Amino acid sequence: MSDTEPAVANTAPPPAAARARVSRLAVLALVAVLLAAGLAVLSWFDARARISATQEELARRLREIESDAREARAAARQAQEAMREAQVRLGQLDARLGEWQSQQLALEALYQELSRNRDEWQLAEIEQVLAIASQQLQLARNVRAALLALQLAEARLSRADRPQFAPIRRALARDIERLKAAPAIDFPALAMRLDNLIASVDALPLAFEERA
Template sequence: MRLGYTLAMNEEQSALTQPSAVDASAASSRETPGAATSGNRPPAAAGGSSWPGLLAGVAFIAVGALGWQVYELRTGVAQVRTEVAQRITSSEAAAGEARTLLRQQQDSLASLQGKIGALEAQVAATEGQAAALQSLYQEFSRNREDRAIAEAEQAVSVAAQQLQLAGNADAALIALQGAESRLAAQDRGQLLPLRRALVHDIDRLKATPQVDVQGIALRLEGLLEAVDSLPLAFAGELAPNAPAAGSAAAAGDVPALEFVKALARDIWHELVALVRVERLDQSEPVLLSPAQSTFLRENLKIRLLTARLALLARDGRTFAADLAQAHGWISRFFDQRDEKVQKALAALTELQTTQVRVEQPSPTESIAALRMLQARGAESGGKPTPDASSPARPAPAGKGAEPARPAANGGAR
């Protein structure tokens, strides 16, 4: 635009320095008398004098064309100036609007940055709470796992004591099955080896032949209750004589002769009772007084009670010895012709052949699995477990941090 403006100014200067058409016509009129005086010359000289006029006409036409061009150029320059001014005005208005929008955007950006800072602070607080909850959950999970392991260890210890000390496989099975069910409720992969070991020990206990302790104890209880009703071999009791007792009762109603006869029968019966003849199958008859018979029955009960205690303690030797002693006493001091005595002797003979002690397997696999879990927990106890589920987040910016604002004048022009 500046180049066109410079060209227009040069053309105007050249047009001002050029002679005008009036000056050209005056010059031609001044030269005309000379031309007229030269009319008396020969024709060759007249043909040569027409060139100045032709040149003057061409110059006039050129000056007119140049003036027209200058006029058109001025008109175009004025239009260009007007258009440029309008465009500059519209550009300045657009730049003002852009500056206004930029200030509004900067204010909005600052407000959003403040809100983002507040949200980041809330996110940081939420992350802190989540980390605290995660640590609490991990601690609670570890506590649950440790508690489950402790309960399983206690159950295995009880089962081992029942098997080794009392030989009670049923109680050991109950303890191991309870521990296995509690571990199944936990449903944790770390406890799977312990559950597998418990299941193996339970299967081994179930496969081992068991002693019917309760059944044997009930049979011994029946023998204890029957001791008081067993008849002795030498009771020394006189058979009742009903007619003699009846005659004595009715002595006041019979005549004197009948009374004498009844009295004589009573005396005879008393004399007969003094001497008693019985057939004995034993070579050494034992006569017991009432006090001795009471002591015999009590000692027999004590033997049966000690046999029951030996049964509960799985002491087969003491159990068999007590039953043999009780069998010998019953066969020696009690009447073997009685049915109760025969049943008691048969029961004692059968119980003597009963095996009350069976080698029970120890829960070794469960104990080994417990030791392995405890050792693993002791190794990983001091190492913190990072939370892989929560990704790392950048540190939130402070609330006072402001974003870099662009220059206000940089985009205006």
């Protein structure tokens, strides 16, 4: 028995070496744990920083969107104000246009009335002159006075410059030439022609009737 005991004792590891190995393993494990914890902490801080940056970016974009929305609402209000002002101005222009049209109608009516009165006055004057010429021929046999009356009537018709007076002017011109050229005149026939001219003057259309 005493011979085998030293051999057994030689094969067992020394207690100090085993403790040293265990200590190294423990240290390695602790280092690994610390490294893992450090990496976890770094990852957490990195994730937190990224989340914070993302939140700030989202907040910035949200502020930009709100600013754009405010500007859009302000632009919309300005556009609505401009639209209302344009509608007001358009209403004012419509009112002025209505007034202008009313004034135009009133002026047109006044012009027609003046034209009617002027044409009636001119025709009445021509009728009077022709009646004088007819009386001079029928009653006084005054060729010179009748000729002057016909020339006066023709001159006034010429100044009036109305197309509807052209037939009367042509007839007057023929009678004036007869009075100038013929020493022996058929006074009754010429007086009858003047009466027919007076009737023709009565039948002439006025200027406003032609426009209508």
